[in-house]
Amino acid sequence: MSITYKDDAGIEGMRLACRLASEVLDYLTPLIQPGVTTLEIDRLAAVYMQEQGTVSATIGYQPSGYPPYPGHLCTSVNQVVCHGIPNEKPLKKGDILNVDVTVITPDGWYGDNSRMYMIGGEAACSVQARRLCQVTYEAMWKGIVMVRPGIRLGDIGHAIQTYAEGNGFTVVREFCGHGIGQKFHEEPQVLHYGRPGTLEELKPGMTFTIEPMINAGKRDIKEMGDGWTIVTKDRSLSAQWEHTVLVTPTGYEVLTLSAGSPTPPAFVTASATVPA
Numbered sequence: 001m002s003i004t005y006k007d008d009a010g011i012e013g014m015r016l017a018c019r020l021a022s023e024v025l026d027y028l029t030p031l032i033q034p035g036v037t038t039l040e041i042d043r044l045a046a047v048y049m050q051e052q053g054t055v056s057a058t059i060g061y062q063p064s065g066y067p068p069y070p071g072h073l074c075t076s077v078n079q080v081v082c083h084g085i086p087n088e089k090p091l092k093k094g095d096i097l098n099v100d101v102t103v104i105t106p107d108g109w110y111g112d113n114s115r116m117y118m119i120g121g122e123a124a125c126s127v128q129a130r131r132l133c134q135v136t137y138e139a140m141w142k143g144i145v146m147v148r149p150g151i152r153l154g155d156i157g158h159a160i161q162t163y164a165e166g167n168g169f170t171v172v173r174e175f176c177g178h179g180i181g182q183k184f185h186e187e188p189q190v191l192h193y194g195r196p197g198t199l200e201e202l203k204p205g206m207t208f209t210i211e212p213m214i215n216a217g218k219r220d221i222k223e224m225g226d227g228w229t230i231v232t233k234d235r236s237l238s239a240q241w242e243h244t245v246l247v248t249p250t251g252y253e254v255l256t257l258s259a260g261s262p263t264p265p266a267f268v269t270a271s272a273t274v275p276a
């Protein structure tokens with residue numbers, strides 16, 4: 001296994017897969033309300049993907065040592081860091097929820113993205129929960145804006161870590177972003193912490209995710225008995241955002257954008273987010 005560099009056809013394949021993955025979240029956004037269960041969200045997403053002509057990459061996904069993943073998407077509530085399995089428990093006002101969607105197009109390309117939702121709206125959530133969601137979103141973008149040929153993966157990790165820890169939060173170490181293409185998880189690993197000038201050098205045609213998991217308390221995590229669900233060891237809140245990006249000859253293109261994508265933070269220059 002090694003890094004795959006996408007040619008023009010591959011880039012077109014990735015653009016489509018990633019836009020469709022983002023459109024699943026656009027579709028779900030108005031449906032994510034107090035009283036709805038994450039299993040209902042999962043079922044609605046499954047129907048929508050079928051209408052799109054995509055399939056979920058997560059349902060039945062089974063890396064070695066894991067049981068098959070049972071959801072069409074991941075739903076991680078409050079202290080759940082990632083890989084939360086959709087269940088029958090209704091969402092309640094003040095919860096924070098990450099929905100992580102990965103689709104596969106008929107041509108076999110993967111698009112992977114996630115967003116945070118504040119259940120019942122911002123006003124229903126604690127100040128800490130709001131700050132955590134916002135800082136995590138900004139931390140992801142601090143990593144994204146680093147992306148261009150010649151920089152190294154350690155530069156991305158360092159930017160994310162510096163921003164998250166500078167705001168009093170911690171970075172989960174056990175899970176990372178990843179190369180993506182016609183496989184779900186490809187090389188390289190994209191760590192959300194690190195030292196400038198270290199690790200792999202970025203080159204045009206690379207596509208990978210940036211998906212920091214940021215905790216309000218300590219960074220330590222724990223796996224639950226279902227073999228998938230990851231929670232914070234101290235049960236503090238955890239947030240995550242994820243985009244899939246392409247390294248272009250001059251910088252980056254965020255592939256997982258669609259009509260409903262939240263606007264980037266003010267420090268992101270508008271010209272950098274759209275295809276050249």
Ligand code: MF3
Binds near residue numbers: 102228
């Ligand atoms: N979508 C997740 C990621 O960002 C992976 C989920 S794997 C699952 O890499 F099996 F838990 F769904």
Ligand code: CO
Binds near residue numbers: 209211
């Ligand atoms: Co991912």
Ligand code: CO
Binds near residue numbers: 101102112113242
């Ligand atoms: Co994902």
